[in-house]
Amino acid sequence: MSFKDKVAIVTGASSGIGAAVAIAFSAEGASVAIVGRNQTKLAATASRCANSLVIQADVTNDDDARRIVNETIETFGKIDILINNAGGLSFGSIFDDKIMTAYDSTMALNLRAVFRMTSLAVPYLIKAKGNIVNVSSVAARTTQFALESIAYSVSKAGLDHFGACLAADLAEHGVRVNTISPGPVVTDIKANCGDTGSWDDLKPFTALNNVSQPEEIADLILFIASDKAKSITGSNYITDNGFLIKRYL
Numbered sequence: 001m002s003f004k005d006k007v008a009i010v011t012g013a014s015s016g017i018g019a020a021v022a023i024a025f026s027a028e029g030a031s032v033a034i035v036g037r038n039q040t041k042l043a044a045t046a047s048r049c050a051n052s053l054v055i056q057a058d059v060t061n062d063d064d065a066r067r068i069v070n071e072t073i074e075t076f077g078k079i080d081i082l083i084n085n086a087g088g089l090s091f092g093s094i095f096d097d098k099i100m101t102a103y104d105s106t107m108a109l110n111l112r113a114v115f116r117m118t119s120l121a122v123p124y125l126i127k128a129k130g131n132i133v134n135v136s137s138v139a140a141r142t143t144q145f146a147l148e149s150i151a152y153s154v155s156k157a158g159l160d161h162f163g164a165c166l167a168a169d170l171a172e173h174g175v176r177v178n179t180i181s182p183g184p185v186v187t188d189i190k191a192n193c194g195d196t197g198s199w200d201d202l203k204p205f206t207a208l209n210n211v212s213q214p215e216e217i218a219d220l221i222l223f224i225a226s227d228k229a230k231s232i233t234g235s236n237y238i239t240d241n242g243f244l245i246k247r248y249l
C-alpha cells in the first residue's frame with residue numbers, strides 16, 4: 001500500500017485514531033496535513049511523520065476549515081485523500097436540560113464540520129481522482145449506548161447516510177467515498193467527554209472480549225484509501241470486535 005506522492009488531510013490527528021492514521025500514511029510515503037486544536041499533541045504526531053504539515057485549526061469554524069484546505073494546497077499542491085476523523089461527544093439526555101447543548105456541539109463537530117471540510121476539498125479530490133474516508137461509529141447502529149449519548153449516535157447515523165449519498169454524488173467524478181464504523185478503541189475520547197470508566201470494562205460487551213488499538217483502525221483506513229480498494233465506494237466497514245453481534249441470551 002504505497003502512498004508515495006499522495007497527499008492526505010487527516011482531521012483530529014492530534015490523538016487517538018487520527019494520530020495513528022497520520023503516522024501510518026506517512027510511513028507509507030504520503031505527505032500528511034495533520035489537523036487539530038492542541039498544538040503540543042499535533043507536534044507529537046508530526047514528530048513521528050516524515051513529511052507533514054501541522055495545521056492548528058478548529059474544524060467547526062468555517063474560516064479554519066477553509067484555511068486547512070488552502071494551507072494544504074499551498075504546501076503540497078493537491079489533495080488525494082480526506083480523512084474526516086475529528087469527532088467527539090458531549091452528554092445530554094432527552095430528560096435533562098443539556099440535550100440541546102449536546103445536540104448543537106455534537107452535530108457541529110461530527111456532521112456539520114464534515115459537510116464543510118468535504119465541500120471545500122471536493123474540487124481538489126475530483127482533480128486528483130481521490131477518495132474520502134469518514135470515521136463513524138457502531139453507535140449509529142444500536143440503541144445500546146447510554147441515553148446521554150443520543151446526540152452522538154444520531155450524528156454518526158447522519159454521517160453514515162452522508163457517506164452513502166456522497167459516494168453516489170461523486171462516483172461519476174471518479175472520487176470514492178467510504179465509511180468505517182469502529183466499536184470501542186482505546187483513545188482519549190472517553191476522558192475528553194468526562195467518562196472516567198475503563199476501556200477494559202467494555203470488553204465483555206464485545207463477542208471477541210476485546211477492545212481495539214488505534215493502529216488497527218488505521219490499518220483498515222489505509223486499505224480503504226489505497227488503490228487496492230479501487231472498486232470500493234459507498235461502503236461502511238464495521239470493525240468492532242463483534243460488539244454489534246454480541247449475544248446476550
Ligand code: NDP
Nearest residue numbers: 012014015016017036037038058059087184185187188189
Ligand atoms: P480522541 O479524543 O483521541 O481524538 C479526537 C480527535 O479529534 C483529536 O485529535 C481532537 O484534537 C480532534 N478534535 C476534536 N474536536 C475538534 C475540533 N473542533 N477541531 C479539530 N479537531 C478536533 O478520539 P478518537 O481517536 O477515539 O476519535 C476519532 C474518531 O473516532 C471520532 O470521530 C470518534 O467519534 C470515532 N470513534 C471512536 C471510537 C472509540 O472508541 N475511540 C469508537 C467509534 C468511533 P484536538 O483536541 O487537538 O482538537
